Amino acid sequence: MKQKLTQSFLQYAGLLGVLLLLIAVFSLSSKNFFQTQTLVTIANSNPDLIFVSVGMTLVLIVAGIDLSVGSLLALGSAVIGVLMVRHEWSLPAAFLVCLLVTGLCGLFNGFVSVWFSIPSFIVSLGMLEMARGGTKVITDSQTMYIGSRVEAFGEPLQWVPLSPAFLVAVMAVIAGQFLLTKTVFGRYCVAIGTNEEAVRMSGIRTAPITIAAFMILGLLCGLASLSQTSRLSSADPNAAIGLELSAIAACVIGGTSLMGGRGSVVASFIGVLIIAVLQSGLAQLGVEDAIKQLITGAVIITAVLLDALRVRWGKKSG
Amino acid sequence: MTKRYGNVTVLRDVSFGLRGGEIHALLGANGAGKSTLCKMIAGLTEVTAGSMRIEGEVYAPHHKQAAESAGVQIIQQELNLIATLTVAENLLLNRLPSFAGIVSSRALHRQARAALDRLQLDDVDTHAVVSELGVGHRQMVEIAAALARECKILILDEPTAALSGSETQLLFDQLRQLRDRGVGMIYISHRLDEVKRIADRVTVLRDGRHVGTETAESMSTDQMVQRMSGGLADERPGGEIRHHARAPEVSADESDHRKDSTVLAVEGLCCGMVRDVSFQVRTGETFGIAGLVGSGRTELLRAIFGADRAESGRVCIAGKPPTRFAHPSQAVAAGLAMVTEDRKQNGLLLQQSIRCNTSLSAMFKRFSRFGLITPMREATVAREMCRAMETRCTGIEQSVGTLSGGNQQKVAIAKWLTRDADVFLFDEPTRGIDIGARRRIYELFDELASAGKGIVIVSSDLDELMETCDRIAVMSAGRLVETRERSLWSEDAILQASFAGHRTKNFRV
Numbered sequence: 001m002k003q004k005l006t007q008s009f010l011q012y013a014g015l016l017g018v019l020l021l022l023i024a025v026f027s028l029s030s031k032n033f034f035q036t037q038t039l040v041t042i043a044n045s046n047p048d049l050i051f052v053s054v055g056m057t058l059v060l061i062v063a064g065i066d067l068s069v070g071s072l073l074a075l076g077s078a079v080i081g082v083l084m085v086r087h088e089w090s091l092p093a094a095f096l097v098c099l100l101v102t103g104l105c106g107l108f109n110g111f112v113s114v115w116f117s118i119p120s121f122i123v124s125l126g127m128l129e130m131a132r133g134g135t136k137v138i139t140d141s142q143t144m145y146i147g148s149r150v151e152a153f154g155e156p157l158q159w160v161p162l163s164p165a166f167l168v169a170v171m172a173v174i175a176g177q178f179l180l181t182k183t184v185f186g187r188y189c190v191a192i193g194t195n196e197e198a199v200r201m202s203g204i205r206t207a208p209i210t211i212a213a214f215m216i217l218g219l220l221c222g223l224a225s226l227s228q229t230s231r232l233s234s235a236d237p238n239a240a241i242g243l244e245l246s247a248i249a250a251c252v253i254g255g256t257s258l259m260g261g262r263g264s265v266v267a268s269f270i271g272v273l274i275i276a277v278l279q280s281g282l283a284q285l286g287v288e289d290a291i292k293q294l295i296t297g298a299v300i301i302t303a304v305l306l307d308a309l310r311v312r313w314g315k316k317s318g
Numbered sequence: 319m320t321k322r323y324g325n326v327t328v329l330r331d332v333s334f335g336l337r338g339g340e341i342h343a344l345l346g347a348n349g350a351g352k353s354t355l356c357k358m359i360a361g362l363t364e365v366t367a368g369s370m371r372i373e374g375e376v377y378a379p380h381h382k383q384a385a386e387s388a389g390v391q392i393i394q395q396e397l398n399l400i401a402t403l404t405v406a407e408n409l410l411l412n413r414l415p416s417f418a419g420i421v422s423s424r425a426l427h428r429q430a431r432a433a434l435d436r437l438q439l440d441d442v443d444t445h446a447v448v449s450e451l452g453v454g455h456r457q458m459v460e461i462a463a464a465l466a467r468e469c470k471i472l473i474l475d476e477p478t479a480a481l482s483g484s485e486t487q488l489l490f491d492q493l494r495q496l497r498d499r500g501v502g503m504i505y506i507s508h509r510l511d512e513v514k515r516i517a518d519r520v521t522v523l524r525d526g527r528h529v530g531t532e533t534a535e536s537m538s539t540d541q542m543v544q545r546m547s548g549g550l551a552d553e554r555p556g557g558e559i560r561h562h563a564r565a566p567e568v569s570a571d572e573s574d575h576r577k578d579s580t581v582l583a584v585e586g587l588c589c590g591m592v593r594d595v596s597f598q599v600r601t602g603e604t605f606g607i608a609g610l611v612g613s614g615r616t617e618l619l620r621a622i623f624g625a626d627r628a629e630s631g632r633v634c635i636a637g638k639p640p641t642r643f644a645h646p647s648q649a650v651a652a653g654l655a656m657v658t659e660d661r662k663q664n665g666l667l668l669q670q671s672i673r674c675n676t677s678l679s680a681m682f683k684r685f686s687r688f689g690l691i692t693p694m695r696e697a698t699v700a701r702e703m704c705r706a707m708e709t710r711c712t713g714i715e716q717s718v719g720t721l722s723g724g725n726q727q728k729v730a731i732a733k734w735l736t737r738d739a740d741v742f743l744f745d746e747p748t749r750g751i752d753i754g755a756r757r758r759i760y761e762l763f764d765e766l767a768s769a770g771k772g773i774v775i776v777s778s779d780l781d782e783l784m785e786t787c788d789r790i791a792v793m794s795a796g797r798l799v800e801t802r803e804r805s806l807w808s809e810d811a812i813l814q815a816s817f818a819g820h821r822t823k824n825f826r827v
Contacts, residue, residue, distance in 0.1 A: 182693075184686045191678055193669040200681040201664045202733065203627060203650025261669055 006213055014310070015254065015270040018303070022274060026281035033118070033284055044154070045231065047169035048073060048224035050269060055106075055171075055256045056219030056247040057268040061180070061215045063193040063260025064120040066109055069221050071131035074236070076102045078135045080142035081235025084306040090150055099222035105131060105161025106218015109187025111304035120214070124234045135237045145234040154230035165227040171274030172220065176265035190214055249296075250275055253303040274299070329354050329526045331368075336471065336502040341493060343505045343517035343534065346547050348611050348778040351526040352506050352538055356473045359504070360392035361385030372470065374687050384481050389470035393461055393477055399448045406430035406444035409463045434459075434467035437492055461489060465496070470661055472496065473504045478512060479612065491517050498525055508610050510539040510817060522546055539817075547813040580636065582654075582741045583773035587631030587642075589621035591616075591796040595631070597771040599741065606787030606804075607776045610816050614796040615776040616659050619743045621655045624649040635740060650679065653740035657731055657747055659776075665730040668719035672711055673700040675718050675729050679737040703732040708758050724755025731762065741772040748782060795819025 027034035040209045042124075053071045059066050076098040083094035108128050113120040154165050180186035188209045191199045199206050229235055250271035255261030278299060320642060329351040336342050346352045357363045359370065361379030370377045372388060379385035383773050385392075399408045406427050415425035430444040431515060439458055461477060474493075478486045493503060507513055513520060513534065520537055522529040522545040529545050531714070537545075551564040582599040591614045599605045609615050621628040621756045624643025634640035635652045642651040646656070667675055677685050677696045700714040709729040711721060718729055727747070733743060748756045766773055777783050783790050784804060791801040792815035799818045 180669060182691055183680050183689050184691060185675070185689060187678075187681060191667055191670065191674065193666070194669050197664040198667055199678070201623075201656065201658055202648055203647045203737075204679070204681075205645065205647045261667075 007068055009265070012171055012267060012270060015267055015274070016307070019270055019274050019277065022277045022281065026284065027278070030281070030284045033113045033281060036161065038280065038284070040156070042273075042276050042280050043166045044156065044163045045280075046167040047154075047163070047227040048231075048240070048251065048270060049243065049272050049276070050166075050169035051220045051227065051249045052171055052217070052218050052243060053268045053272050054172050054251045054265050055213075055220035056244075057176065057251050057254070057256050057263050057265050058086070058180065058189060058213045058254045059120070059217050060248070060251055060258060061188050061193045061260060061263045062210045063196070064110075064113065064210065064214065065124065065248070065315045066106070066120060066127075067124040067244045068105065068109060068127035068131055069217065069224075070240040071128045071135065072102045072105050072218060072221035073228060073240040073243060074106070075131040075135045076222045076239070077235040077239055078139045078144070079235055080150070080225060080229050081146055082138050084096040084146050084149065085144050094232065095222075098225050099219055102222035102225065103215055103219045106221065107211065107215040109218070110214025114207045114210050114215075120260070132237075139235065141237055141239045143234050143238075146229065147233055148166045150226075150230045151233050153226055165230065168223065170269075172223065173269045180232060180263075180265055185209065185212070190261055193257075193262070195261075208304055246275060253300060255307050271303075274303075294309055329358075329523075330525065332487055332526070334521060334528065335531075336504060338470070338502050339497050339500045340517055340518040341497055341503045341505055343507065343513040343520045344523065345506075345510075345513065345520060345542055345546055346523035346685055347780075347816075348525040350546070352523055353475060354526075355523070356392060356475060356506065356537075356635040358506060359385070360390055360473055362392070370648070370693075386467065389468065390473070390476070391467055391469040391471070392473040393464045393466045394475050396477070399456055399463075400796050401447075401449040403448060403461055404444065405434070405442060405446050405448060405451070408448055408459065408719055409433050409444075410695040411463075421436075429466075436465060454485055454802045457481055458489070461492075465492065465613050469501060471502050473506075475506045476508070476612075477505075478507060478509065486512070508612075508817065513542070514539060526645055541578065541816055543814050544810065547810040562625075579768075582636070583632075583634040583640070584622060584772070585632045585634070587618070587621055587628050587633065589628040590617055590624055591632075592618045592621055595796075597791055597801060599774060601636070601770045601772060602681060602767045603776065603789065604767055604773045604787045606783035606790040607774065607793055607798075608778075608780060608783055608790055608812050608816065609793035611778060613816065614795045614817070615793050616745055617796075618793065619656060619745050619774070619776060622649070623654055623743060625656070650737065650739070653677075654743065655734035655737060655739035655741070657734060659726075659745035659749070661726055661730045666718050666726060667718055671715045671717055672704065672709070672729055673697060673714040676700040676703050676714075676732050676736050681732050683700050685736070699736055703736060706735075706764075707732050707755075714787075716786070722752065722755075724751035727751050727753060728758065731759065739771070739826070741774065742766060744773065744775045744777075746777055747775060748777070749781065770793060780812055783812075792816055792818075 023034070032038065052073070055148035056066065056069065077097045079101050080091075080094045083089040083097060084091065105127060107122050109120060111245050113123040152164070154163050156163055171228065188199065188204060188206075192209055194285060196206055228239055232239070251263065252258065252270045252271070253274055254264060254267030254269070255270060275296065278296060279292065282295060287295070332351070334355065344352045356361065356364050361384050365378070377388055379390070380775060396827070400411070403411070409430045410426060415422045415429060433750060434442055434444065437458055437464065439455075442451070442455055442459065450457070451459065453719065457477065458481070463470060477489060481489065496503065505513070505517055512521070518533040519531060519543065520534050521531040522542065524546060549797060552655040556737045579601050580598045581601045584598070585596050595618055597605065597671070607615050607618070617626065620626045622633050622643075624646050627644055628642050632642060635654065638652050641648070641652075643652070651658075661775045662668060671698060673789050677700060684699070685692050697714060703709070704711060704714060709721075709725050709728045709732070711725060718726055720730065731747070742750070747759055763773055775783065775787060783809070787804055789801060789803055790807050790812065791798050792812055793799065794816050800815045
């Protein structure tokens with residue numbers, strides 16, 4: 001058991017090292033950075049990316065990809081906005097419909113790509129456009145202000161400065177990691193991403209497993225919608241454009257393979273934190289947006305390079 | 319022209335001569351070394367020892383381009399066309415007519431047309447994309463591509479496998495024209511009647527050795543088969559390692575576990591090239607399927623297992639209603655297990671651990687409760703399996719891809735032992751693995767038989783089948799042509815039967 005703990009710590013040591021290094025560097029170069037307030041702000045402004053990255057990790061592990069997550073988030077947010085503002089629904093009821101919609105969209109992505117053997121890249125690219133279009137249709141392309149009725153989920157709690165959204169996101173990380181490593185479903189996901197044909201020839205139906213991974217991502221997009229909506233107090237039809245790239249980047253920084261079969265939800269979570277710390281640290285230093293983008297890109301490539309080298313060294317020594 | 323080779327593992331000291339303007343057939347059973355010999359001539363594999371000369375000059379190609387520039391072309395069994403390009407582009411791929419890097423479309427299609435016309439392929443459009451063509455046409459286009467290049471030596475490996483009778487006739491006309499122009503051709507085929515028709519001389523290989531070269535006229539097809547099998551009184555090289563502890567108790571053993579109840583019945587199964595196959599396997603029986611490579615044995619197992627959807631026929635497993643499996647999961651649920659031929663492609667998760675691979679098939683059934691994995695039991699069983707199969711590894715967490723072939727195969731089998739089944743299908747269970755692993759797998763066959771399981775083994779290794787099976791069936795051109803008790807078979811007879819489907823014309827559908 002002790003050995004297992006050290007093992008899992010070592011697995012994340014590299015990533016945690018990078019995260020701590022970033023925090024250290026920013027703390028030294030900007031005296032305002034290392035404060036509870038800064039770290040809390042970082043945590044509270046990123047639960048949507050965490051939710052999406054948890055699901056994206058699963059989808060990448062089954063050797064799929066979903067580009068539509070940003071649009072799904074906006075669509076879910078629009079559903080909440082329309083139901084609450086125009087139809088005076090309560091938040092829980094509106095949120096349930098939002099989950100239903102994003103879950104079905106994820107199901108659609110998975111079903112179409114698995115059933116008709118179309119690369120999920122293409123299917124979800126189509127969904128990216130469709131969901132964004134749908135969002136604009138139901139909101140008339142207007143940002144819908146909802147107000148204080150949705151804000152509670154995104155605001156800090158009284159006894160701890162973290163928002164419920166962040167805490168639920170952390171719970172999603174734990175649940176996702178549990179699902180991946182402790183359940184038959186998770187094992188099948190890894191196996192399918194490694195060699196789907198071998199899994200099929202082992203007498204296992206792979207289609208429902210893969211489709212379920214996409215659907216779970218869809219549902220998590222719904223949670224991300226709620227988190228985003230409550231933080232902005234409104235439903236913005238242009239929200240989360242490019243979110244899919246941030247989510248994929250976080251997973252890849254965490255060591256998830258785009259070829260499938262390898263990945264960890266916890267590592268993706270640390271990947272999100274690395275991106276978030278980098279963004280907010282650079283902002284505090286007063287770095288221009290253009291330079292911020294440049295550095296973020298370089299960090300992503302460096303992370304993947306390091307991971308590739310690690311795999312190569314591991315092969316040699318193993 | 320003379321070519322000589324020395325001690326290559328699959329080819330031992332073979333000398334082979336090809337004259338200009340002759341068609342020289344190369345015959346041999348599975349693994350006799352025909353393909354290896356041709357690959358060496360075509361520069362696809364290195365020669366270990368020995369030398370080759372073309373027209374008196376030393377010829378040592380290190381790659382295909384070198385062979386081509388020396389005038390050697392090969393048409394292989396697998397189609398080498400690029401499916402997304404047009405016929406014309408494929409025909410002239412390595413010498414597209416161009417000016418300043420821009421392909422001249424008109425010249426391209428004119429030259430391609432000329433190449434096709436030589437084979438009277440009027441119905442093939444040079445603008446057609448290859449993936450739109452049927453298999454027969456693709457084969458003809460490939461042959462046209464080889465013929466379009468200037469060559470002195472042309473190697474054809476089973477060129478007629480996908481061709482219809484009239485296409486074959488056209489091909490033969492072409493080959494005869496080439497012969498008259500002085501091109502030397504090496505022709506490999508299992509269809510002995512074709513060899514009789516087209517070849518001038520015949521060379522027979524057996525177990526990597528040169529058996530003899532004679533004119534085609536002086537040899538009957540029966541004699542050809544006899545040469546390939548080496549007759550009845552043949553000492554088997556390497557046979558001694560395969561004799562294992564079965565011999566003395568055979569009779570006692572058999573009466574013991576043969577309860578004469580059928581555990582697997584296949585009735586009239588058709589799937590692709592598999593035509594109307596029926597057989598039965600009793601509990602505790604080991605049933606072997608012999609046949610030439612490409613005779614449909616793997617396809618048969620896949621059809622039984624539901625990996626490919628059978629068109630008609632029924633599969634019945636003891637105590638269950640007869641069906642036709644549409645997905646391997648149904649077959650596994652009914653009590654079938656299948657160890658696949660290509661373990662890397664569809665048998666194992668190479669990047670995953672021995673533990674993961676061992677438990678995969680039985681994950682839900684044995685290692686979970688309410689969908690949660692029971693890791694302790696999983697690890698215990700994986701360790702037990704490693705011990706039982708004598709898998710050499712650093713531990714159950716070692717990734718399967720780093721194991722040797724034999725140990726990989728043990729893991730692939732352990733996966734099914736963990737799941738347990740009534741009938742085990744083995745496709746080439748010992749191909750490419752070491753003697754130790756092979757012996758362990760043979761012992762396992764006995765253990766499974768004693769436990770009353772039905773076992774089906776497809777193998778190209780006749781010694782293996784003779785050694786392990788109670789009954790052996792021979793498959794030829796998609797059909798089961800003959801089934802006998804092991805003691806009633808000789809290697810010669812098996813080989814005779816293997817060619818049965820190829821010797822009668824119009825046998826193929």
